[in-house]
Amino acid sequence: MSYEDVREADPAVADALVGERHRQRETLAMIASENHVSEAVLEAQSSELTNKYAEGYPGERYYGGCEFADEVEELAIDRAKELWGADHVNVQPHSGSSANMAVYFATLEPGDKILSLDLTHGGHLSHGHPANFAGQLYDVEQYEVDADTGRLDYDSLQDIAEEFEPDMIVSGFSAYPREVEWERVQAAADAVDAYHLADIAHITGLVAAGVHSSPVGVADFVTGSTHKTIRAGRGGIIMCDEEYADDIDNAVFPGAQGGPLMHNIAGKAVGFKEALQPEFEDYADQVVRNAEVLGETLQDHGLSLVSEGTDTHLVLVDLRDSHPDVSGGDAEDALEEVGIVLNGNTVPDETRSPFDPSGIRAGTPALTTRGFDEDAMETVGDCIARVVDNIGDVEVYADVASTVEDLCREHPLYE
Incomplete structure (x- = not known):
């Protein structure tokens, strides 16, 4: 995209857009919830569907002129059904959190009980944190990972459920x-x-490709994001059995949202089609292998991983043992200086503030999209460890920044 029309209308925004393009090209995106969509998805999301109101659902809109909006949404729905094997799919949620909200609205009353994973143990705000609507509307109890293994303790989860008697897990x-x-x-x-809501926001693509087990057909409801490991239009999705279809659709619209973002749904449709191609399975498998190599490299440098490894697209580093004087925020800031963008993150049994936690979270979806393989990820792991080991060392920073520049040049983005 040239942004020529934007520049003519608003040079300040054009400058910011060009700056963001260069930032993405010249840095390594390792925030686990980020990815790089194709230029086809970008083009679909900037289409004339931006202009179209389409309240309702295909064939049952509250506005005229929706024939092409219907066609696009039906394509997105059909492709999602094929990807995940779901009976019913709603592609209108604006985000994964919106999708969770709709499921709650479809099944629960204010004050009902939710049992979910604690935020500091890897859960999400929309699962019931007090700062989020879910924690404010519902009575929430939370389960944790085992402090010694860093893995979910399913026996403890069941014990808590039997004592708490939640309406939804x-x-x-x-x-x-x-x-x-x-x-x-x-x-x-x-x-x-109780109902069971499985939130696969981070692993939608891994589940679609079969490199992570699927909750579809197991849980009552499955929600997810459509832009993390799936590389489609940014937003959310809900999947369920046909018996819940009407309740879910009514909870999304008119319950929680008005008009759907049809340009984003177009991006979802295009991204889903891309994910149905055979090469997407290779991509998802590479995402996991890259995460494994990243984790092993960090461990070789003496960094501790929560659960001592990964099965997914992310690694979670606990800095307390190896670098007790370095916070997740310190590491995040230092790594961004050299062009590696990830985030400080809470870890199980967190002892610091969530605003400056004890860990860092790093993901491999975006780098894998750029073509990074195991050798490149080993280099990235070496870079991360060198920076964390040498906070404030400008010579180390300069050397690592040079390596990052080389990696970006070898794996170009949006040429």
């Missing part, structure tokens, strides 16, 4: 590096007659 994560045993969570939900 939420599984899934934003910072948990291991595969989830959906059937174990479902068994806990069945034992207390």
